[in-house]
Amino acid sequence: MMLDLNDKNFEQEVLQSKIPFLVDFWASWCGPCQMVEPIIEELDKEYEGKIKTGKLNVDESPQTAAKYGVMSIPTVILFKEGKEVARKVGFENKESFTKLISDL
Amino acid sequence: MIYDLIIIGTGPAGLTASLYASRYQISHLLIGSQLGGTMAWASMVENYPGFDSITGADLAQKMIEQVKKLGAEIKNTGIIEIKRKEPNFEIKTENDEIIEAKTLILATGTQRQKLNIPGESEYLGKGVSYCATCDATFFKEKIVAVVGGSNAAVMSALHLAALAQKVYLIYRRRPLRADPIWVERIQKESKIEIIYETNVTEIFGDNKVMSGIKLDKPYQNNQELKVDGIFIEIGGKPGTELVNSLRVKLDEKGYLKVKSDMSTNIPGVFAAGDVANASGELQQIITAASEGALAANSVYRYLKKG
Numbered sequence: 152m153m154l155d156l157n158d159k160n161f162e163q164e165v166l167q168s169k170i171p172f173l174v175d176f177w178a179s180w181c182g183p184c185q186m187v188e189p190i191i192e193e194l195d196k197e198y199e200g201k202i203k204t205g206k207l208n209v210d211e212s213p214q215t216a217a218k219y220g221v222m223s224i225p226t227v228i229l230f231k232e233g234k235e236v237a238r239k240v241g242f243e244n245k246e247s248f249t250k251l252i253s254d255l
Numbered sequence: 256m257i258y259d260l261i262i263i264g265t266g267p268a269g270l271t272a273s274l275y276a277s278r279y280q281i282s283h284l285l286i287g288s289q290l291g292g293t294m295a296w297a298s299m300v301e302n303y304p305g306f307d308s309i310t311g312a313d314l315a316q317k318m319i320e321q322v323k324k325l326g327a328e329i330k331n332t333g334i335i336e337i338k339r340k341e342p343n344f345e346i347k348t349e350n351d352e353i354i355e356a357k358t359l360i361l362a363t364g365t366q367r368q369k370l371n372i373p374g375e376s377e378y379l380g381k382g383v384s385y386c387a388t389c390d391a392t393f394f395k396e397k398i399v400a401v402v403g404g405s406n407a408a409v410m411s412a413l414h415l416a417a418l419a420q421k422v423y424l425i426y427r428r429r430p431l432r433a434d435p436i437w438v439e440r441i442q443k444e445s446k447i448e449i450i451y452e453t454n455v456t457e458i459f460g461d462n463k464v465m466s467g468i469k470l471d472k473p474y475q476n477n478q479e480l481k482v483d484g485i486f487i488e489i490g491g492k493p494g495t496e497l498v499n500s501l502r503v504k505l506d507e508k509g510y511l512k513v514k515s516d517m518s519t520n521i522p523g524v525f526a527a528g529d530v531a532n533a534s535g536e537l538q539q540i541i542t543a544a545s546e547g548a549l550a551a552n553s554v555y556r557y558l559k560k561g
Contacts, residue, residue: 183386223393
């Protein structure tokens with residue numbers, strides 16, 4: 152299941168995660184974000200145990216979004232051992248997100 | 256199993272085609288990678304009957320729910336190949352699944368057109384955006400530019416003006432080609448400055464974030480504009496790569512050529528929405544929906560004929 156992330160739990164959940172973490176930066180008004188979410192949900196199931204996933208609402212958690220320089224949504228960032236290792240900006244198909252994970 | 260119909264594309268054309276196909280009891284699969292299609296990008300839709308004003312994402316959601324209620328089978332995945340498998344057609348999905356059907360409705364819409372100028376891909380997500388609805392929030396009290404002269408461009412400029420300090424609307428021609436009702440609204444908005452007959456030639460910055468753009472001719476004696484963001488709204492190009500193998504005829508602008516019943520030159524292959532040339536320059540949700548309905552009706556008659 153995708154975790155609900157925010158400015159408060161981001162450090163603990165994502166940066167201190169023992170396995171890679173895929174974060175979906177989104178907002179309720181963003182149409183393309185609604186198309187990305189089901190793809191990340193699927194990846195969460197397919198790669199259970201290998202990665203974790205979560206979504207961060209940029210409207211409610213602007214500090215984390217700003218910290219990672221997110222200026223366009225959807226943005227999906229893959230974190231590993233507390234660091235950003237890959238990023239996709241804008242709507243992408245499932246294949247492209249799958250590649251992020253298989254490149255790990 | 257062999258479906259009677261596969262509808263490729265999940266924007267308003269594909270969704271409406273499915274709605275009608277369900278009512279005609281045509282066994283069909285609706286498949287596409289972007290549920291809602293281009294419609295989901297619109298910040299406000301004010302010209303779809305029955306809705307005074309609704310966001311594109313909400314309207315898309317309503318259409319998807321309606322289609323699902325009628326029992327349509329939807330696959331949210333991309334397609335990598337379409338080919339003939341006499342007498343039927345065969346598609347291959349991104350997951351390497353192969354699906355066969357007697358007829359096809361191509362409703363693949365358009366892909367966002369890029370400016371193809373230096374800095375555009377480099378600063379994507381660092382000031383460059385293709386969705387004002389999504390990203391306006393990152394530009395509160397900032398200076399931004401919108402490129403384009405269509406309804407979508409004007410709507411984006413208005414949407415941004417609500418939050419930004421200043422908005423430049425840069426259009427390569429004159430006058431704007433947006434509907435008069437939008438033009439009137441934009442002229443009343445004091446935060447928006449329109450720059451006509453000008454092209455953007457470069458986007459620059461400090462690698463981390465963009466800081467300005469270059470123009471092909473000076474505006475107020477300056478060939479560079481300091482902007483924190485640029486929104487590119489110059490329309491789309493038809494998504495026809497997949498159908499090359501079927502030899503569907505295109506018009507001179509690259510759109511799928513259809514007759515008034517949405518049939519193409521290939522028997523059993525129909526097209527609808529922005530990818531088809533049925534409604535000329537008018538690429539609207541309502542024209543896409545209408546073409547989707549016509550295409551489904553034509554499929555119904557085609558299948559009945561046997």
